[in-house]
Amino acid sequence: MAVTLEKIPGHEERVILSMGPQHPSTHGVLRLVLELDGETVIRSNYDIGYLHTGFEKSFEDKTYSQGITLTDRMDYLAPLSNNLGFCLAVEKLLALEIPPRAQWIRVLLTELTRIGSHLVWLGTHAIDIGAMTVFLYCFREREDLLHIFELVSGQRMMTSYFRIGGLALEPPLGWLKKIEDVLKKFPSRIDEYEGLLTRNPIWLRRTKGIGVISKEDAVALSVSGPSLRGSGVKWDVRKSEPYSSYEKFDFNVPTRPEGDVFARYQVRLDEMRESLKIVRQAMDGLPEGPVRANAPHIVLPDREAMKTSIESLIYHFKIVTEGFHPPIGEVYQTIESPRGELGVYIVSDGSPKPFRCHVRAPSFGNLQALSKMIEGRLIADVVACIGSIDVVLGEIDR
Amino acid sequence: MPSEVESNAAAERLKAFDPDAVEGVQVFRGETTIFIRSDHLLRVCEFLRDEPGLSYKYLSDVTAVDHYPRDPRFEMVYHLASLNNGLRLRLKVKLAGDHPQLDSMVPIWPGAQAFECEVYDLFGIQFDGHPDLRRLLMPEDWEGHPLRKDYPVQGNITRWP
Numbered sequence: 001m002a003v004t005l006e007k008i009p010g011h012e013e014r015v016i017l018s019m020g021p022q023h024p025s026t027h028g029v030l031r032l033v034l035e036l037d038g039e040t041v042i043r044s045n046y047d048i049g050y051l052h053t054g055f056e057k058s059f060e061d062k063t064y065s066q067g068i069t070l071t072d073r074m075d076y077l078a079p080l081s082n083n084l085g086f087c088l089a090v091e092k093l094l095a096l097e098i099p100p101r102a103q104w105i106r107v108l109l110t111e112l113t114r115i116g117s118h119l120v121w122l123g124t125h126a127i128d129i130g131a132m133t134v135f136l137y138c139f140r141e142r143e144d145l146l147h148i149f150e151l152v153s154g155q156r157m158m159t160s161y162f163r164i165g166g167l168a169l170e171p172p173l174g175w176l177k178k179i180e181d182v183l184k185k186f187p188s189r190i191d192e193y194e195g196l197l198t199r200n201p202i203w204l205r206r207t208k209g210i211g212v213i214s215k216e217d218a219v220a221l222s223v224s225g226p227s228l229r230g231s232g233v234k235w236d237v238r239k240s241e242p243y244s245s246y247e248k249f250d251f252n253v254p255t256r257p258e259g260d261v262f263a264r265y266q267v268r269l270d271e272m273r274e275s276l277k278i279v280r281q282a283m284d285g286l287p288e289g290p291v292r293a294n295a296p297h298i299v300l301p302d303r304e305a306m307k308t309s310i311e312s313l314i315y316h317f318k319i320v321t322e323g324f325h326p327p328i329g330e331v332y333q334t335i336e337s338p339r340g341e342l343g344v345y346i347v348s349d350g351s352p353k354p355f356r357c358h359v360r361a362p363s364f365g366n367l368q369a370l371s372k373m374i375e376g377r378l379i380a381d382v383v384a385c386i387g388s389i390d391v392v393l394g395e396i397d398r
Numbered sequence: 399m400p401s402e403v404e405s406n407a408a409a410e411r412l413k414a415f416d417p418d419a420v421e422g423v424q425v426f427r428g429e430t431t432i433f434i435r436s437d438h439l440l441r442v443c444e445f446l447r448d449e450p451g452l453s454y455k456y457l458s459d460v461t462a463v464d465h466y467p468r469d470p471r472f473e474m475v476y477h478l479a480s481l482n483n484g485l486r487l488r489l490k491v492k493l494a495g496d497h498p499q500l501d502s503m504v505p506i507w508p509g510a511q512a513f514e515c516e517v518y519d520l521f522g523i524q525f526d527g528h529p530d531l532r533r534l535l536m537p538e539d540w541e542g543h544p545l546r547k548d549y550p551v552q553g554n555i556t557r558w559p
Binding site for chain 2: 003045048049052054056057058060061092093095219220221222223233235240241329330331332334341343345347355356358360364365367368397398
């Protein structure tokens with residue numbers, strides 16, 4: 001791929017620099033093309049597609065249940081959020097009611113995912129700017145969260161734990177104890193990160209007033225999530241269109257008006273604290289009951305039932321070999337993933353495989369704001385800006 | 399989820415603004431879809447964005463659906479959101495199969511730029527007035543458009559000699 005910038009006549013002294021795709025601070029395989037006057041970026045363009053895997057085409061060749069495994073691999077830092085987006089979309093198509101316990105566990109785990117994703121963001125963002133210690137602390141804490149995911153789903157990262165109609169299975173005994181440990185430890189850990197960064201003069205000089213994007217520009221460029229809220233737009237899908245019973249939880253949507261790298265940093269740190277609040281509420285009020293909807297033609301039966309009742313065996317066989325037939329129609333379901341608005345658009349023609357499945361990846365929209373942030377600034381600020389919009393190339397390229 | 403009554407208000411307003419533009423309205427699972435005639439799209443979108451009370455200022459998503467071999471073959475799909483009242487709206491435009499072409503939405507929502515590149519790349523739909531229409535995900539010398547229905551899932555396999 002040869003995305004490039006043409007030199008402007010009369011400015012032959014300017015250098016066209018290719019930054020990435022193998023550059024540690026581009027968070028994956030993002031390639032930027034920068035036109036430089038000395039160290040100042042005059043224009044920029046981006047080149048993506050290095051991780052393009054054709055997930056949207058693959059969806060059309062898999063049943064709805066099989067499609068869940070693809071969603072993990074898009075945003076690999078927040079697999080559970082992607083699972084949730086896809087499952088909610090299919091459930092909306094089917095008009096399927098999910099038991100409260102499953103909904104609450106979904107909320108609990110996606111909020112832990114949000115914290116885990118923000119920890120990776122904070123660690124890598126800090127190391128880009130030169131703060132090595134934070135990186136080590138963040139990955140230490142993230143390990144605790146990955147252990148929880150491993151405990152409930154059997155996998156650290158590619159969880160595929162949320163299924164159409166509920167959860168794959170009831171979480172094991174003692175899982176709440178593990179989360180309790182995390183909840184005890186985390187608030188002081190977040191203070192620790194803040195102690196390292198928030199009033200650190202080097203950090204402030206590298207982030208304050210850098211990469212400013214105005215409210216109007218952010219909305220016009222389809223920016224979403226913490227990057228949008230860092231520009232003072234109070235927009236959170238969890239509040240505006242609550243899904244999975246988020247309306248029953250009490251939490252704030254942190255915003256900052258400045259729109260610079262520091263504002264986005266503060267929004268994400270505050271979000272981690274809010275997520276802890278939600279996790280606490282979800283644990284305290286966790287309802288009892290089944291974790292799978294009562295829809296035998298969609299949800300796989302219990303292992304026990306499958307082996308003892310002929311009817312369950314037939315359903316099991318039908319779901320595994322053929323899948324289920326949703327009604328003809330189309331739905332667009334959005335959720336608030338750690339990076340912003342994740343939208344799943346499914347067109348059904350009534351067959352067991354989606355006719356079309358499109359994923360609106362939040363990073364795909366957010367990346368468009370990068371040019372606006374870095375033009376007129378120094379190369380060193382480019383690194384800070386990429387870190388601050390928290391892109392995951394896996395979901396951009398899909 | 400927007401209720402049917404509220405979303406239909408957008409459709410009614412649109413019909414009052416430009417009766418020729420609206421081809422039909424569908425509601426499924428509380429989501430409103432308005433079918434727009436392709437030559438009216440730019441005007442309609444400007445109206446939806448700027449009209450107070452509607453103000454669909456946020457373009458959430460742009461994509462396309464290939465209905466091959468049906469005619470008209472393509473459907474362009476726009477998902478809009480209004481940040482004031484949290485309502486969503488889906489616009490659809492039908493496009494013919496040979497040389498599909500449409501006005502770019504970049505003048506209305508600059509955020510459409512990357513999304514339209516993606517649609518151009520994977521479906522081969524041209525956008526007039528797009529500032530930098532290029533292959534975004536596939537290599538730039540790639541032949542064919544992978545998300546078209548007549549493009550095989552496993553790709554066009556070339557055998558080694």
